[in-house]
Amino acid sequence: MEQPVTTWRRKLAVVAVLVLVVFTVATVRLFVLPDLSPLPARADAIIELAGPGNRDATTMELVRAGRAPVVAQSTVPSEAGTNRCLPATAGVEVLCFNPDPGTTVGEARFIGEVAAQRHxxxxxxxxxxxxxxxxxxxxxxxxxxxxxxxxxxxxxxxWFRQIPYQWAASVKALIFQTSC
Incomplete structure (x- = not known):
């Protein structure tokens, strides 16, 4: 009688390992090393989204490289109306905005609206x-x-906080919030 239980446990262990491997590969592919297209030499605007990490340094590197004539930075409500935005750069218009709602959805809507106004x-x-x-x-x-x-x-x-958050937010974006 031991034999079928042992076989069942082995199959369950193999399935669990396969699920873990698929989850790990998907996590790395989607969130750690995403497959992104090369950046264009020039764009109409550079938009820094709010969130963790030193995004200012990356944004300013792109600004100094002359990638766009406009740079916009998403700010949090506590920074609204302050001078805590990206530094002025000669020949580059700097905009700060506080998205509503204060999420990626709000940032995307702002980008869509301003892009339409500015062509x-x-x-x-x-x-x-x-x-x-x-x-x-x-x-x-x-x-x-x-x-x-x-x-x-x-x-x-x-990373420990962002991976679970991004999985949940991605499912929400793909299944429940499919419009702008």
């Missing part, structure tokens, strides 16, 4: 690798132009 055809969004594909999806739903993504490093301690 933008392309944007580079700056975020972290874990957020890159979902941010690109959200912005693409609100902005019909080309959406490229530049990533800034995510501190190692944030």
């Amino acid at each position: 933008w055809q392309s944007v580079i969004i700056v975020t972290t690798p874990d957020h890159a594909l979902r941010a690109q999806l959200r912005v693409s739903r609100c902005f019909p132009g080309t959406v490229s993504v530049a990533t800034s490093p995510l501190p190692w301690w944030d």
Whole structure:
């Protein structure tokens, strides 16, 4: 009688290991090392999305490289109306905005609205690798132009919180919130 139970346990162990491997590969592919297109030499705007990591450094590197004539930074409500935005750069218009709602959805809607007003055809969004594909999806739903993504490093301690969050947020974006 031991034999069938042992066989059943082995099969269950194999399935559990396979699920873990598939989950790990998907996590790495989607959130750690996302497959992003190369950045264009020039875009209409660079938009820094709010969130963890040193996004300012990546954004300013793109600004100094002359990638766009406009740079916009998403700020949190406590920064609204303050001078805590990206530094002025010669020849580059700097905008700060406080998205409503204060999420990627609000940021995507802002990008869509401003892009329509200014006739933008392309944007580079700056975020972290874990957020890159979902941010690109959200912005693409609100902005019909080309959406490229530049990533800034995510501190190692944030990965433990961001991976579960990004899984849940991605499911929500793909299944429950499918419009702009």
